[in-house]
Amino acid sequence: MLTLVSAKFATVEELFKYKNQGFKLKKFPGYTYDQWGIKAHNRPWIEDVGRFKQGQKIIEVGGAYSTLPNYLAKKYKLEAWIGDDFGITEGNEIWKRWGDPKENAKKNPFTKYAYKEFGIFSKDYPNNYFNRVFSVSTLEHIHIEKRIKVFEDMNRCTKKGGMQIHAIDIVTRNLKECFINSVADKIPLFDSENILLGRDVRRGLVSEIKSWKRILVNSGIRIATKLPSIFELLDRSTLAESPDVIYRFIPPKNSVKAYKPTASLLLIIKDL
Numbered sequence: 099m100l101t102l103v104s105a106k107f108a109t110v111e112e113l114f115k116y117k118n119q120g121f122k123l124k125k126f127p128g129y130t131y132d133q134w135g136i137k138a139h140n141r142p143w144i145e146d147v148g149r150f151k152q153g154q155k156i157i158e159v160g161g162a163y164s165t166l167p168n169y170l171a172k173k174y175k176l177e178a179w180i181g182d183d184f185g186i187t188e189g190n191e192i193w194k195r196w197g198d199p200k201e202n203a204k205k206n207p208f209t210k211y212a213y214k215e216f217g218i219f220s221k222d223y224p225n226n227y228f229n230r231v232f233s234v235s236t237l238e239h240i241h242i243e244k245r246i247k248v249f250e251d252m253n254r255c256t257k258k259g260g261m262q263i264h265a266i267d268i269v270t271r272n273l274k275e276c277f278i279n280s281v282a283d284k285i286p287l288f289d290s291e292n293i294l295l296g297r298d299v300r301r302g303l304v305s306e307i308k309s310w311k312r313i314l315v316n317s318g319i320r321i322a323t324k325l326p327s328i329f330e331l332l333d334r335s336t337l338a339e340s341p342d343v344i345y346r347f348i349p350p351k352n353s354v355k356a357y358k359p360t361a362s363l364l365l366i367i368k369d370l
């Protein structure tokens with residue numbers, strides 16, 4: 099049974115470790131080696147915990163222009179995929195702002211691309227197929243009402259004995275907001291699916307952490323570990339997105355904008 103075995107926030111100490119180890123990917127839109135944000139942590143973390151080996155089949159969900167699957171394919175001699183519809187399904191052009199997805203695929207010959215979104219149970223993604231299913235700053239962009247279906251679809255594709263590894267952006271909170279979340283999360287009235295998958299999460303009344311827990315459970319994943327406290331977002335050792343990444347890469351690029359950093363919720367799910 100797919101089981102959540104680890105849930106924590108990324109830390110500054112871990113980022114320092116990965117930077118010291120020299121992890122480096124080929125440059126792609128939205129990524130440069132000199133970044134010190136959450137994604138500079140997430141990608142080496144996935145390699146660190148993924149236990150990749152020759153012959154495995156892996157997929158980055160919502161990977162878009164990522165070169166991580168190509169890097170892993172060459173290093174470990176495995177079959178690498180990216181599953182991303184690049185906004186085609188909803189006609190959202192923003193996800194194609196860095197170039198033609200089909201032309202981009204030619205730059206990564208060791209990666210197979212499937213241009214279908216998860217959550218529609220496409221035959222392009224075979225049942226019980228992938229040893230590793232992972233995502234980086236992707237799942238939080240999915241409409242909250244669709245997230246259970248997306249997890250059900252990823253669960254369907256995860257091979258028996260396989261693993262899912264997800265890094266999910268969580269909006270940082272101030273002390274007052276953390277306190278409100280901590281109280282609301284304990285009130286039975288706010289424990290319904292309509293609350294945890296609806297507007298009260300979007301309004302910030304109920305914590306994103308509790309909402310993600312409900313999504314996992316409703317998709318059929320067993321919870322075997324404690325999720326982090328919302329108050330950990332106040333800890334300076336918890337890694338948050340760096341100002342330079344937001345300034346340089348979040349549209350409009352290289353311009354003044356509101357700084358509302360995100361932390362990174364790290365989930366490891368294993369088939370036990």
